[in-house]
Amino acid sequence: MENLKVLVVDDSDLIYMIVEEFLVSKNYTCIRAKDGLEAVYLAYHNAPDIILMDVEMPGVRGYQASRLLKSRKGVRDIPIIMHTTLDEDKDRFWAMSCGADDFLSKDLDHLEEIDFKMQALSWKKADKNFIKEESSKVSRESIIEMLALVLDRNLLQSTILNEISSLVREENLRQAASEIFRIATYVSGHDIACLILKKDKTSKAFIYPGTSVFEKESEEFYKASLADFKKLFSDLLWKNHSCEYIFPFERTNFKDIALHERSFASYLSIPLNGAGGLTGSLHVASFANGYFSSTITENLNVFASGAGLVLSNALLFEKEKEQNSKIRNVFSKFVPADVIEDLISRDSTSAMLTGEKRNVAILFTDIRSFTTISENNDAGNVVGFLNRYFSMAGEIIKKNGGIIDKFIGDAILAVFGAVQSYEDNATRAVRTAIEIKSRLKEISTDGLVLPEQSFSTGVGVHEGQVIVGNIGSGEKFDYTVIGDTVNLASRLEGLTKHYHQSVIVSATVYEKTKNDFIYRELDRVRVKGKEEVTIIYGLRPDGMNNELYNDYEKALSMYRIGNWNTAMDYFQRVLHLYPDPICEMYLERCRNYCLHPPQNFDGTTTLDFK
Structure with a gap:
C-alpha cells in the first residue's frame, strides 16, 4: 500500500495520540495541527495527501478551514474528511457544504473506518509542486486575510462574536483579557496588542506581545497606547494605574535587546464600550507598513463591540469581589472570622454551595429562525436586537419572581422557585411566557431583514424536581439547575415550531394552572431521549x-x-x-x-x- 501523508487536525492530545498510533500501524505518515489556522498553514508547507479534520477547535474551526482550503487552487484537491463527535444530519450537511469530501463520526472503538475512507479517497491527487510554489506566499498572518475573503463577511463576524460570547460570564479579569487577546490575534494577526481599561478613577492595562516583540518595544508601544487612552478619559486620576504582561507562550528572551533597531509601522486604536458605556480601549500594532486593511479594521471593530461587554462584566465581577472582601474586613472588626464564615455557610447559602433538590418551574424560550436572522443581517444589528429582546424578557421574568439561569445563544433558561419558592411557581412561569409573547411587538426590528414569518419565539414550560447549586470545577462554577425537568422543558420548547405554537406546557404544569389559563391538549408524545408518554398542551386560540x-x-x-x-x-x-x-x-x-x-x-x- 502507498505510504500516504496524513494531516491530523485535532486540539485533543489524547485523540491525536490514539489516531496517530492507529494510522502509523497502517503505514501512514502523520503530521499534526491543533487548530484550523495551523491546518491551513501546514497544508501549504507540508502538502499532505489527505486531511483528517476535527470540527470544534479553538480559534479557526474545522468548517472554516475546510471552506478556505477548498477555495484555493492546489490545496483544494487535497481530500478532507471531517472527523467529529457531532453526528446529527445538520452537522453532516455543514461538513459537505464547506467542501469536505467525507464525514466521519469519532468512534475510537472502530478506527478501521478511518483507513477505509482514506483508501476510498486516495485516488485524488493534488499538484504538490504547485502547492510548494504557493507556500512561499502563505504565512499565518496572510491566512487571516484569506479567511476574511473566502467567508461571507457576516458569517466571519458572527463567528468572531460567537467566540467572544462564550466569555461573557468569565469572572477573572486577567483570564478574560487573555482570551480576548487570543481571539484578537486570530482576527488580525498583529504583532502586539494592549488593553487599557477604566477602573474606578484610574486604569488597568494588559499588554500581549508577540513572540518576536521584546520588552523595550513593548514599553514604547504602551506609552503610545496610554496617550490615546488618556484622550478618551481625560477625567481620570493618573496615578496608581497598573500594567501587566500576558504572554501567549513562555518567554525567556523577552528582556533581550532586538538585533536590529525597528519600530511599529502600523497602529490602530479602538474604543471599547461595555454595559455602562465607554469601558476602555484596544490597541494593536504591526511591524508591517499599511498592515491594517479595511477588512481587518472592520473585523476588529466588530470584535471590539463584543470584547467591551466581556471586559466590563469581568470588571464588575472583580469590583464585587473587592467589595465582598471589604465587607468581610469591616465585620471582622466586630465579629470573629470563624463566626463570619459560619454565618455565611449556614441555612440556604449552605445548600446553594453544596447543591439541593428543589421543585421548580422551568421556562425555556428561544427565537424562531434565529440562524436565518443572523445570516441575513449585520452582526452589530443582530447583537443590538438580541440585547433589546433579552432586556424585555428579563424584566418580565424578574417581575414574576423568576431568575435567568443562563443565556444560551438566542435562548433563555429561566427558573421559578430556585432562590425563593412560591406556591404558584408554574402559574408565574406560564404568565411570563404569555407576557413575553404579547410584548414581542415592542421590540424594535428597524434595519433587520426578518424571515417571511417575521419575528416570533417559542416557549416550553415544565415543573418538577431539579438539583440546584453551584456546579462546575474548583476554578469556575455557575449557580444553576440540572435534571430531567430542565431537559423536558427544553424539549417542549423545541416542539413549539413543529406544532406551530408559541407556548407548550407539560401535563404537570397544565394540572397546576388549568384554572388560571385556557388550554387545549395538543398531542401525546414520546420526546427524543424519553420512553414515557408526555401529554402536551397549548394555549387555546382566541x-x-x-x-x-x-x-x-x-x-x-x-x-x-x-x-x-x-x-x-x-x-x-x-x-x-x-x-x-x-x-x-x-x-x-x-x-x-x-x-x-x-x-x-x-x-x-x-x-x-x-
Missing part, C-alpha cells in the same frame, strides 16, 4: 369558541381509538370555520393512517427530533 373546541375534543377522542374517518369529519368541521394548524396536522395523519393503518396504535406519537 378564535376557537366553545362549540369548535367541543368538536376538536371529539375529533381527538375518535383519533385516540383509531376511528380515523369520524375523527376527520370533526377536524374538518373545525377547519371549515377556523384555520387551525393542529387540526390540519391531525387530518393529514388520519388520511395517512386510513391508507396505512399503524400496528399497535396507542394514540401516541414518537418524535425523533429535539
Whole structure:
C-alpha cells in the first residue's frame, strides 16, 4: 500500500495520540495541527495527501478551514474528511457544504473506518509542486486575510462574536483579557496588542506581545497606547494605574535587546464600550507598513463591540469581589472570622454551595429562525436586537419572581422557585411566557431583514424536581439547575415550531394552572431521549369558541381509538370555520393512517427530533 501523508487536525492530545498510533500501524505518515489556522498553514508547507479534520477547535474551526482550503487552487484537491463527535444530519450537511469530501463520526472503538475512507479517497491527487510554489506566499498572518475573503463577511463576524460570547460570564479579569487577546490575534494577526481599561478613577492595562516583540518595544508601544487612552478619559486620576504582561507562550528572551533597531509601522486604536458605556480601549500594532486593511479594521471593530461587554462584566465581577472582601474586613472588626464564615455557610447559602433538590418551574424560550436572522443581517444589528429582546424578557421574568439561569445563544433558561419558592411557581412561569409573547411587538426590528414569518419565539414550560447549586470545577462554577425537568422543558420548547405554537406546557404544569389559563391538549408524545408518554398542551386560540373546541375534543377522542374517518369529519368541521394548524396536522395523519393503518396504535406519537 502507498505510504500516504496524513494531516491530523485535532486540539485533543489524547485523540491525536490514539489516531496517530492507529494510522502509523497502517503505514501512514502523520503530521499534526491543533487548530484550523495551523491546518491551513501546514497544508501549504507540508502538502499532505489527505486531511483528517476535527470540527470544534479553538480559534479557526474545522468548517472554516475546510471552506478556505477548498477555495484555493492546489490545496483544494487535497481530500478532507471531517472527523467529529457531532453526528446529527445538520452537522453532516455543514461538513459537505464547506467542501469536505467525507464525514466521519469519532468512534475510537472502530478506527478501521478511518483507513477505509482514506483508501476510498486516495485516488485524488493534488499538484504538490504547485502547492510548494504557493507556500512561499502563505504565512499565518496572510491566512487571516484569506479567511476574511473566502467567508461571507457576516458569517466571519458572527463567528468572531460567537467566540467572544462564550466569555461573557468569565469572572477573572486577567483570564478574560487573555482570551480576548487570543481571539484578537486570530482576527488580525498583529504583532502586539494592549488593553487599557477604566477602573474606578484610574486604569488597568494588559499588554500581549508577540513572540518576536521584546520588552523595550513593548514599553514604547504602551506609552503610545496610554496617550490615546488618556484622550478618551481625560477625567481620570493618573496615578496608581497598573500594567501587566500576558504572554501567549513562555518567554525567556523577552528582556533581550532586538538585533536590529525597528519600530511599529502600523497602529490602530479602538474604543471599547461595555454595559455602562465607554469601558476602555484596544490597541494593536504591526511591524508591517499599511498592515491594517479595511477588512481587518472592520473585523476588529466588530470584535471590539463584543470584547467591551466581556471586559466590563469581568470588571464588575472583580469590583464585587473587592467589595465582598471589604465587607468581610469591616465585620471582622466586630465579629470573629470563624463566626463570619459560619454565618455565611449556614441555612440556604449552605445548600446553594453544596447543591439541593428543589421543585421548580422551568421556562425555556428561544427565537424562531434565529440562524436565518443572523445570516441575513449585520452582526452589530443582530447583537443590538438580541440585547433589546433579552432586556424585555428579563424584566418580565424578574417581575414574576423568576431568575435567568443562563443565556444560551438566542435562548433563555429561566427558573421559578430556585432562590425563593412560591406556591404558584408554574402559574408565574406560564404568565411570563404569555407576557413575553404579547410584548414581542415592542421590540424594535428597524434595519433587520426578518424571515417571511417575521419575528416570533417559542416557549416550553415544565415543573418538577431539579438539583440546584453551584456546579462546575474548583476554578469556575455557575449557580444553576440540572435534571430531567430542565431537559423536558427544553424539549417542549423545541416542539413549539413543529406544532406551530408559541407556548407548550407539560401535563404537570397544565394540572397546576388549568384554572388560571385556557388550554387545549395538543398531542401525546414520546420526546427524543424519553420512553414515557408526555401529554402536551397549548394555549387555546382566541378564535376557537366553545362549540369548535367541543368538536376538536371529539375529533381527538375518535383519533385516540383509531376511528380515523369520524375523527376527520370533526377536524374538518373545525377547519371549515377556523384555520387551525393542529387540526390540519391531525387530518393529514388520519388520511395517512386510513391508507396505512399503524400496528399497535396507542394514540401516541414518537418524535425523533429535539
